[in-house]
Amino acid sequence: MEKKKVLLLYILYLVSTIILLFGLGYIKNWDNKNIIVGLMFFFCYVLSSKFKYTLLILLISFSILSFYFPTGIIYGKPTEAILGSLLQTNKLEAIGYLMVIKYKILVMILFICIQILIYLTAKNSKYKFNYFYFLIFLFLYVTSLFGISINHHRLNEDAFLKNLITSSKIIHRQKIEQRMSLGDSSNIKIESIIDNNDDTQVRVVIIGEAVRKDYMSVYGYPHTTTPFLNSAKGIFIDGLVSAGPNTQLSLTRTLFRADPSENIIHWGINIVSLANKAGYKTYWISNQGANGWGDDVFFNLSKLATQNKFLKTGDFESGNNDDEEMLPIFKNIINSNANNKVIFIHMMGSHEPVCSRVGNYKPSFKIYNEAGCYVATIEKLDLFIKKITEILKDKKYKLMYFSDHGLSVEKTTIFHDNDLYEEYQVPLFYLDSESKEQIHIKKKLSGLNLLDIYSTFINIKTNVTDHKYSFQLASELADNIDPIIYWEKYKHLSTIQKRQPPVIDIETNITKEILELKNNYTFTDQCISYVDYVKIAFPANPQIYKIVGWAASTKEKEPVNGIVGSFIVNKSKVIFIKGDAESRSGVREHFNMPKDTNSNYGIVSFLDKKYINDNKENIYVGYRDKSNHYYICSKPYN
Incomplete structure (x- = not known):
């Protein structure tokens, strides 16, 4: 059993090391010297397992570092340009940034879960305290994150936290320079007027x-x-x-x-x-x-x-x-x-x-x-x-x-x-x-x-x-x-190599398949659902509405399987509007599901106003299975 635990830990160490290199931006700007950084991360994990407190240090510090992962995966190691953009961009540009990184956040969540698993697996290991191992751990930990200078020769010049601190200092210096010199126009000399006959008002x-x-x-x-x-x-x-x-x-x-x-x-x-x-x-x-x-x-x-x-x-x-x-x-x-x-x-x-x-x-x-x-x-x-x-x-x-x-x-x-x-x-x-x-x-x-x-x-x-x-x-x-x-x-x-032609077919309707169902549907309590809202999708087109909700299986508390969509239920007919699954981590957390599980509980549909009435109670969400049977999920939360 002990051998299996050790093997599991070494696999987790290796996976964590790879994710660290990936998430902190080393892969984006790869240099063969970064192999040494990877080895330092790996042996930090190995040596940390010998002491409970070093395990805790890695759990906390590496989990905090993982918040940079979405940025590091896209843009690489921190520079003043990257850090400045994150800290100084306006809030609406931050929204745009979050739209880009949304799937990269899953890497961060996975990494934190692995760190917790490493801590829980290794914390009960019994080792006698050894100053030599502890000092080696300390040296590797500091060098991997901050770099270190020996006889004016730097080890790990591009250390993550060293770059972060250096970039922060540059940004701070720029702010001071800006504040001091923005209103100083003494270096500007007007040499002449270009056109003396220019009478522009x-x-x-x-x-x-x-x-x-x-x-x-x-x-x-x-x-x-x-x-x-x-x-x-x-x-x-x-x-x-x-x-x-x-x-x-x-x-x-x-x-x-x-x-x-x-x-x-x-x-x-x-x-x-x-x-x-x-x-x-x-x-x-x-x-x-x-x-x-x-x-x-x-x-x-x-x-x-x-x-x-x-x-x-x-x-x-x-x-x-x-x-x-x-x-x-x-x-x-x-x-x-x-x-x-x-x-x-x-x-x-x-x-x-x-x-x-x-x-x-x-x-x-x-x-x-x-x-x-x-x-x-x-x-x-x-x-x-x-x-x-x-x-x-x-x-x-x-x-x-x-x-x-x-x-x-x-x-x-x-x-x-x-x-x-x-x-x-x-x-x-x-x-x-x-x-x-x-x-x-x-x-x-x-x-x-x-x-x-x-x-x-x-x-x-x-x-x-x-x-x-x-x-x-x-x-x-x-x-x-x-x-x-x-x-x-x-x-x-x-x-810059990536290209994107302009979207030409701008009048292509975003609404998808809309079907009137006959007898091939079932109201079921095998899944539960909630309709968040029904509203106009685009301010300039009051004809297009958007239905947003979520659904989960009643027993497993997992997202429903199949083609998801919305249902409008009237006395005389039932209409299905094909939709798209959407990540809803809040629903997953509500059901206390592990963070590494599927979070596609959300269901989003677009449809024409003519299908909408003022009664939200008549709108449901659900899915279609492989046999083309439709399941309308119950709404105990509405």
Whole structure:
């Protein structure tokens, strides 16, 4: 029996070691030296089994480390970019992140269960305390997590906690640098005005959110998503590559001067300070948060403007304000006396959750899925820009628009995917009240050069920007064939290989099989169920409803087997709506089931409004078995 226990422990040690290397990001950036790290983890387990307290140390510390697993599996070992994105991104981007990692959480749960099993299996082993073994354990434990320096030679240079601490220090230093130098524009020198005859009264910079250019018909999307922009007079550049895959990483290297060679950001050189230095009145209008996890730097930037106005007084999700609410504020600024002004507008745009961005807007098509919501937000953006130009119609104006990054867009989910090529493909265009034609320029440009384009947009040459970058001269620029981006570190766009074409069939109904049943159904108490809610699935399409519930077998308390779905039971007929199983860990915990068991208790169905009535009691969930018989689960919880 003792031999079997030892064999089981060694198998668990090996499995845990592999999961540690996988979850902490060593596999993602594999180096043969990491074999030594794996051996250190393994022998930490072996030696820990000799002492109860060392077993407890590993149980607690390794279980805590496992919370990094979902991130490590996707992105690798911690760097300031990864840690900064986790700590500084806004809360809605965090929701998008959770959508990406949801299945990786199972690895974390499995690992913690294994650690508990190791502790329970080994804790009763009887060994005499041995200082030599304990010191070896301590050396391996510290070296595996923190690394160690001997005669100025480091062992395990990329130790997980060492990287974590180093990255945290870098982020802390950046915050101090930002706070100290954001308002210091002493390094900016205005060398000259580019065009002395430029009598533009208003310049508008619109910072878009989460917009991919391949969903805009002005850039070739087959559905007419940008009817106004399709014929607008100006310059449309096809080829801008965002500096980073999320708001924080992109805009800190777009709105500020970034130096990739030194990996530093010159906070004092930014879009507001440049305009202030040139003598413009500056205004910042935002539909994003005035404070919060990742909004601080942009809120602080806005305070450099002559005036700033945030629709939300709290953080990013402290309200669900529509971008159109910025229009009256914009109009008031336009009607004020000063003409020589630069107005910055920071939109919510197409930020996830995308369907909530549609609001009361009525798109030109019916929305049946998440991709449809995304396309609707592009239509809504086009209308927003049209309304901006209508407010400006009596002024001589110049307007530039760009987006911070794109998103991964699928029919059922929309989220951030930092390894997706299209995440970096964003629109850049320029409208001018004096323009007579629409010009398209296919030119690859780095988002790191957007500050240069902006400086010529506000008609100045400076010592900190390159005046050869301008909308008017864009066709003469050499193609930046492989632009630099920032994710984890500065690297070239060519390192991003994953591709995703835009969703074209946006009007494909997400509803599945709907059948009227005859006699091939049974009300059964062999399974129990609960209907959580029945509501409109997409705000812009009140015809599509969503039914969410769960079901479990009565005896085993496990998810039901078969084709799951919802049932609408009326006196005269029973209708089955085919659905999808969904993970519901809360239901599993309710039944006290082990964490490593199947948690697909959830059942989600979509259907047309005509099938819905106000009586929730008539709606059930259940399943269809292999013989095409339908089972309607009882509802003791309703």
